[in-house]
Amino acid sequence: MKDDDARKPEPPAGVTRRDFMKISGIGVAVPLLVGPKVVEAAGEEVAVHGPGKVPVQLTVNDRQLQAQLEPRVTLLDALRDTFNLTGAKRVCDRGACGACTVLMDGKTVYACAVLAIDAQGTKITTIEGLTEGEALTPVMQAFVDHDAQQCGFCTPGFVVATTHFLQEHPKATPDDIRRGLSGNYCRCGTYDGIRAVALASTMQGRTS
Amino acid sequence: MTDYAWPDPATRPLLGKRISRVDGPVKVSGRAKYTYDYNPDGLLAGKILRCPYAHAKVTSIDTSAAEKMPGVKAVRIIQQSGTEIFWAGDEVVAVAAVDEPTADDAIRAIKVQYEVLPHFVSDAEPPKNVATATGPISRDDYEDMEDNQVPDEQVIAAIQKYGISFKPDEKYLKAQQESGVAANVVEALRNAKYVEGKVSTSPYKKTAVQKQGDPDKAFAAAAFVSEGLYGASCITHCCLETHGMASEWTGEKEMVVHVSTQNVSGVAPQVAEPLGIPAGNIQVLEQYVGGGFGSKWGPDRWGMATAHLSKAAGGKPVKIMLERAAEQEVAGMRPSGYGRVKIAADKDGNFVAWQSTSWGTGGMGGGGTPPLPYIFDVPNQRKQNVAIATNQGSARAWRAPTHPQAAVITMGAIEDLAAKMNMDPVELITRNLELTRKRADTYRDELRVAAELMDWRKNWHPRGDKASGPIKRGLGVSLHTWGGRGHNSDCDLTIYPDGTVEIKMGTQDLGTGCRTVITIVAADTLGIPMENVKLLIGDSRYPVSGGSGGSTTTGGVSSSTRRAAVDARGQLFVKVASALQAKPEELEAVNATVRVKGDPSRSLSWKEACSKLGAMPMTVHGKNPDKEKPPDLTNSGVGGVQMADVSVDTETGIVRVNKIVAAQDCGLIIDVKTAESQVLGALIMGISYALYEEKVLDPVTGRMLNPNMEFYRLAGIADVGELKVHMMTGKGYDERGVIGLAEPPVVSPGAAISNAVANAIGVRVPFLPLTPERVLEALEQGGAHASV
Numbered sequence: 001m002k003d004d005d006a007r008k009p010e011p012p013a014g015v016t017r018r019d020f021m022k023i024s025g026i027g028v029a030v031p032l033l034v035g036p037k038v039v040e041a042a043g044e045e046v047a048v049h050g051p052g053k054v055p056v057q058l059t060v061n062d063r064q065l066q067a068q069l070e071p072r073v074t075l076l077d078a079l080r081d082t083f084n085l086t087g088a089k090r091v092c093d094r095g096a097c098g099a100c101t102v103l104m105d106g107k108t109v110y111a112c113a114v115l116a117i118d119a120q121g122t123k124i125t126t127i128e129g130l131t132e133g134e135a136l137t138p139v140m141q142a143f144v145d146h147d148a149q150q151c152g153f154c155t156p157g158f159v160v161a162t163t164h165f166l167q168e169h170p171k172a173t174p175d176d177i178r179r180g181l182s183g184n185y186c187r188c189g190t191y192d193g194i195r196a197v198a199l200a201s202t203m204q205g206r207t208s
Numbered sequence: 209m210t211d212y213a214w215p216d217p218a219t220r221p222l223l224g225k226r227i228s229r230v231d232g233p234v235k236v237s238g239r240a241k242y243t244y245d246y247n248p249d250g251l252l253a254g255k256i257l258r259c260p261y262a263h264a265k266v267t268s269i270d271t272s273a274a275e276k277m278p279g280v281k282a283v284r285i286i287q288q289s290g291t292e293i294f295w296a297g298d299e300v301v302a303v304a305a306v307d308e309p310t311a312d313d314a315i316r317a318i319k320v321q322y323e324v325l326p327h328f329v330s331d332a333e334p335p336k337n338v339a340t341a342t343g344p345i346s347r348d349d350y351e352d353m354e355d356n357q358v359p360d361e362q363v364i365a366a367i368q369k370y371g372i373s374f375k376p377d378e379k380y381l382k383a384q385q386e387s388g389v390a391a392n393v394v395e396a397l398r399n400a401k402y403v404e405g406k407v408s409t410s411p412y413k414k415t416a417v418q419k420q421g422d423p424d425k426a427f428a429a430a431a432f433v434s435e436g437l438y439g440a441s442c443i444t445h446c447c448l449e450t451h452g453m454a455s456e457w458t459g460e461k462e463m464v465v466h467v468s469t470q471n472v473s474g475v476a477p478q479v480a481e482p483l484g485i486p487a488g489n490i491q492v493l494e495q496y497v498g499g500g501f502g503s504k505w506g507p508d509r510w511g512m513a514t515a516h517l518s519k520a521a522g523g524k525p526v527k528i529m530l531e532r533a534a535e536q537e538v539a540g541m542r543p544s545g546y547g548r549v550k551i552a553a554d555k556d557g558n559f560v561a562w563q564s565t566s567w568g569t570g571g572m573g574g575g576g577t578p579p580l581p582y583i584f585d586v587p588n589q590r591k592q593n594v595a596i597a598t599n600q601g602s603a604r605a606w607r608a609p610t611h612p613q614a615a616v617i618t619m620g621a622i623e624d625l626a627a628k629m630n631m632d633p634v635e636l637i638t639r640n641l642e643l644t645r646k647r648a649d650t651y652r653d654e655l656r657v658a659a660e661l662m663d664w665r666k667n668w669h670p671r672g673d674k675a676s677g678p679i680k681r682g683l684g685v686s687l688h689t690w691g692g693r694g695h696n697s698d699c700d701l702t703i704y705p706d707g708t709v710e711i712k713m714g715t716q717d718l719g720t721g722c723r724t725v726i727t728i729v730a731a732d733t734l735g736i737p738m739e740n741v742k743l744l745i746g747d748s749r750y751p752v753s754g755g756s757g758g759s760t761t762t763g764g765v766s767s768s769t770r771r772a773a774v775d776a777r778g779q780l781f782v783k784v785a786s787a788l789q790a791k792p793e794e795l796e797a798v799n800a801t802v803r804v805k806g807d808p809s810r811s812l813s814w815k816e817a818c819s820k821l822g823a824m825p826m827t828v829h830g831k832n833p834d835k836e837k838p839p840d841l842t843n844s845g846v847g848g849v850q851m852a853d854v855s856v857d858t859e860t861g862i863v864r865v866n867k868i869v870a871a872q873d874c875g876l877i878i879d880v881k882t883a884e885s886q887v888l889g890a891l892i893m894g895i896s897y898a899l900y901e902e903k904v905l906d907p908v909t910g911r912m913l914n915p916n917m918e919f920y921r922l923a924g925i926a927d928v929g930e931l932k933v934h935m936m937t938g939k940g941y942d943e944r945g946v947i948g949l950a951e952p953p954v955v956s957p958g959a960a961i962s963n964a965v966a967n968a969i970g971v972r973v974p975f976l977p978l979t980p981e982r983v984l985e986a987l988e989q990g991g992a993h994a995s996v
């Protein structure tokens with residue numbers, strides 16, 4: 001995934017939606033080669049994307065990725081269908097289950113609840129970006145050691161969520177863990193192992 | 209003669225140890241590719257238009273606008289105009305397009321008109337005057353009787369009295385005989401009078417009364433009689449990876465299929481038949497599956513749609529994965545099961561009589577009759593079941609079909625009887641263990657183990673927690689059983705001259721640890737590290753192995769692997785014997801060497817030994833069952849005991865599980881770690897269906913009100929208390945052989961939790977899930993029976 005060139009972060013080409021709205025000035029649509037139209041609605045300037053595909057540029061796992069996507073495409077579907085990063089799973093597709101958890105600017109988000117166009121200008125990290133090749137992070141290794149997976153479909157989301165939680169709460173108590181990892185569901189029932197992962201990690205100070 | 213028996217405990221380097229699952233690393237890093245992740249270049253996205261009505265007739269379909277849309281590659285009508293549809297969400301039209309948004313637009317552009325018909329979705333207690341079914345025995349009726357172990361003479365009497373409304377051919381009769389149905393029952397089927405089945409307009413189908421002994425006399429003479437209402441609502445499988453399939457035509461009559469299934473070896477024939485192509489021309493692939501729990505078997509209608517759409521689109525791959533709403537609404541559910549029970553004991557606490565009227569729905573077909581009374585063969589019985597046909601997607605096998613419902617009904621009745629006798633339920637159950645027949649000793653051991661883990665004697669109190677304050681605490685117990693004999697399984701084991709060992713088997717790993725089990729057995733037998741074994745599964749081109757249902761996989765795949773590995777080891781010994789100046793039977797394979805028994809100095813490394821094969825690899829076939837290669841390595845019949853400790857907030861009705869303990873037997877355990885995970889998972893799934901899960905149908909629209917994951921609530925990590933699992937191992941267990949484990953531990957949690965709540969608050973909350981609303985209603989009514 002990570003060749004040397006791709007590891008050098010580049011500034012996003014063009015303008016972000018927020019930048020565009022700042023510079024686009026007044027009222028009526030200003031046609032550009034690419035990018036949204038701007039209309040005035042209820043006294044506010046609103047960028048209108050589409051209909052049809054628009055260019056989208058995402059920074060994922062330190063790589064710049066570009067595609068033509070409809071504005072309605074979620075970050076999750078862009079990652080999975082367009083960029084073939086299938087570690088994040090589509091399960092509930094409406095922000096309830098956490099199987100699609102990724103990091104956006106270092107914070108966990110449900111990728112099914114973010115539009116791809118809204119993810120532009122942010123730094124996205126998926127499960128694939130947490131590690132290189134077949135090496136496992138300490139949290140991943142702990143998931144293996146504590147058998148905190150069965151069918152494995154919720155597991156990547158849980159690994160991302162747990163990794164982030166432990167970074168933020170290196171001294172988490174069992175109660176903190178119950179609350180902090182409540183944003184993900186598992187159907188096979190692997191919570192006992194996941195609790196053990198989090199507890200062992202906090203005790204050993206392994207948080208990356 | 210070659211001995212295929214499991215090695216004795218002293219010579220098991222891997223078997224029965226705690227070993228991490230072999231596919232753990234690929235799963236935790238997101239590299240495991242599921243059917244949902246299949247994403248080749250040129251993949252077309254398939255979508256389905258579903259009927260919004262619970263009962264309707266399709267009157268017209270207009271797909272012309274969709275067909276003209278740019279990016280739409282194929283449109284296929286699944287149910288033609290004029291077809292009657294029996295549940296909301298049923299498939300009507302499928303489309304394939306260049307991407308999902310385009311497919312969504314195409315679905316919206318299709319115009320379907322319906323004549324809406326009356327629907328029925330209630331599984332409330334049937335009215336008293338429902339007529340008993342006296343029509344001919346349908347295939348469902350017959351199989352239901354067999355599943356519920358109705359005595360052979362009753363099955364034969366029913367067949368002779370009513371006739372049958374189906375025509376069993378010789379193939380069906382042979383399959384019945386092979387599955388263990390008694391010869392005189394099969395004979396009765398063969399000679400049965402065929403009677404045209406009448407189309408009934410009533411949704412209720414009442415079975416004939418089943419009677420044993422003299423229940424009236426026994427109730428009249430009993431010292432204690434308890435009556436109660438118990439049950440469990442419909443729930444869904446809620447697999448995190450939804451059902452789905454991708455098809456690609458690679459030739460005029462050749463296909464490759466990726467499908468989310470529990471049955472890799474069994475899908476091709478089901479796909480081939482309607483397409484009219486040879487089954488062998490279809491390659492079925494699946495490396496990982498995101499949950500099945502009994503719901504993923506055939507290609508299903510959506511899977512067949514991908515085959516047709518792909519053909520129409522020039523063979524390009526087409527994938528349909530169900531959306532969450534469809535998954536919840538049509539891709540399987542566990543039937544509800546409720547019962548009014550009367551149970552009696554004599555003055556010493558021996559169960560003497562049982563009477564039950566049970567009911568439930570499994571959608572349009574029967575849901576199966578719960579085996580009542582569960583586990584305890586009470587001497588005098590009268591029981592009757594009513595199956596309710598409702599307009600909803602059909603039931604599918606859900607982990608341990610009919611057992612959790614039977615456990616909730618039976619164990620609830622026993623707990624209530626114990627309360628009436630002012631007796632500890634563990635004591636009452638122990639007094640009656642002989643009624644569980646050959647499982648009695650296992651249950652006795654397990655009750656002792658579980659009681660210690662729960663500190664039952666210290667923590668149990670008579671019904672109704674007398675502590676002050678709104679939070680009441682209580683304990684409950686439940687017992688369960690299951691078969692779990694290993695299924696038919698074939699495998700090829702190849703030893704390469706470089707020492708690599710490769711196994712091919714057309715099985716699948718649902719997350720149960722199947723890959724790990726096979727690898728352990730092969731490595732243990734050959735005396736090599738697990739890393740030396742390369743395991744290939746999930747491909748229909750590999751030797752046929754059974755579907756993963758009914759806890760049959762571990763017994764099946766471990767037995768076929770063991771036989772193949774023992775034979776391969778023997779053949780290798782023949783090749784290397786001369787190099788070690790010994791006879792083949794004097795050799796052993798341990799610690800990655802082949803050496804002379806009792807003389808470790810005469811030894812070859814595994815790799816050196818394999819090099820004696822010469823240039824050609826060696827393949828050995830293993831199978832299960834195999835009467836030529838005794839002994840039987842698998843067995844059937846396990847027992848388990850679970851105890852729950854709950855707290856109930858009597859002001860809010862919220863139930864919290866503080867702790868559950870499980871003592872479980874499954875014969876010889878191959879990997880203790882994944883076995884424990886299986887039980888822990890079952891306990892968590894049990895907490896989930898005991899407290900939260902319910903498929904709620906709207907009586908007005910006939911639609912599911914919660915086809916999502918916000919309102920179809922699964923237990924989260926914060927909902928799970930302390931869990932303790934004890935696997936029964938060692939003498940009395942190991943020598944039974946390998947028995948499956950997936951179903952049994954999920955049977956008892958609902959019953960144990962329900963009983964703990966009754967023990968805490970002093971009244972019975974009749975039905976699962978034990979929602980705050982139901983708990984408060986039971987408290988208000990002071991134990992008078994709540995409504996459904």
